[in-house]
Amino acid sequence: MDGKAKVIDKTGKDVTELYIKGANATLRKAKEVKATIIVLKENSPSCGSSAIYNGEFNGKKTAGNGVTTALLRRYALQVISEEQFGENLS
Template identity: 35%
Template sequence: MRRVLVSGCLGGSPVRFNATGVDVCSPIWDRWAAEGRLVSFCPELSVGLPVPRPPAEIVGGVAAEVLDGDGRVREVTGRDVTDLFRVAARRAVDRARAAGVVLAVLVDRSPTCGTSQVHDGSFTGRTIPGRGLAAELLVRAGIPVFHQGQLTQAAALLDGLDRDD
């Protein structure tokens, strides 16, 4: 069975930086859960970041640049957490591969999991087009990423892969 990597906070688990989760109300999500397809994983927790934790944003670049050695990830406090976020991204890919994941559904606007938008590094709430580090590394590994508002598109891809068997 093909599986779907999902951000640990999706489905309501309160593991986000502010100790909240993101509810997902969708028959697609419910079906995948019933079929045992969901592989829940929080990259930030996997590297020991606490809940709650200070907000973090990509500054001075985009995820691809951070992964390639340029750009940084900083907490609102100024603490540089770039190395932790790089390791978190690698752990997401490792978890996806180990679980036989073929696509990921991640929470958008996160410096780790963002798939179409991330915060701009100013800690003012502004967003810009882009991906988080784990989303970028998953794409590099050949795993398509979607955000929680794109379940229909993700399901179409998964259904197509299942039909190809």
């Protein structure tokens, strides 16, 4: 979110701006519905909340936040993964 990372698709195209637009749309909706906890898909370059795929399209992951997660957390919204959500149901 600080211009330090990029999202590149499998063809090599920079899709960072599309991800940022999606993150901003999610932030607007979260504020609109007054969300307090947001559950997103782990490992996604958009939604990962503790790990994301490393960008080499080899299935390997690295520690980090996706674009949407980073933006939501910047606005003090709590983001958890579907894995964490499932743990809380047990």
